[in-house]
Amino acid sequence: xxxxxxxxxxxxxxxxxxxxxxxxxxxxxxxxxxxxxxxxxxxxxxxxxxxxxxxxxxxxxxxxxxxxxxxxxxxxxxxxxxxxxxxxxxxxxxxxxxxxxxxxxxxxxxxxxxxxxxxxxxxxxxxxxxxxxxx
Numbered sequence: 001x002x003x004x005x006x007x008x009x010x011x012x013x014x015x016x017x018x019x020x021x022x023x024x025x026x027x028x029x030x031x032x033x034x035x036x037x038x039x040x041x042x043x044x045x046x047x048x049x050x051x052x053x054x055x056x057x058x059x060x061x062x063x064x065x066x067x068x069x070x071x072x073x074x075x076x077x078x079x080x081x082x083x084x085x086x087x088x089x090x091x092x093x094x095x096x097x098x099x100x101x102x103x104x105x106x107x108x109x110x111x112x113x114x115x116x117x118x119x120x121x122x123x124x125x126x127x128x129x130x131x132x133x134x135x
Contacts, residue, residue: 028128
């Protein structure tokens with residue numbers, strides 16, 4: 001069972017990483033290098049060694065906010081990583097990371113104060129991707 005199926009509108013607070021007491025910038029960078037860099041490139045621009053061999057070119061993950069009117073699409077990013085949301089244009093090479101162990105659940109606070117459980121590794125990756133956004 002996927003942990004995000006029951007979540008409608010994750011609506012995570014931007015300060016979630018400090019709320020958990022975990023430095024998600026470092027952990028997210030490591031998770032990205034381990035799980036994503038082969039396709040999306042070490043810098044997230046889509047120039048990974050394996051990604052260049054795919055039929056569907058991996059997107060530039062440093063421009064997610066720029067393609068979304070300057071707003072980082074956190075909920076969308078997390079559902080794509082998890083595997084819950086996938087459009088037809090996605091490569092079958094993109095794993096559904098939610099099918100594996102994404103670590104313990106941590107509580108994040110939404111804009112209305114409600115708690116939302118999110119797998120730690122998923123939160124770390126989203127935080128890291130937000131940190132590498134460029135115009």
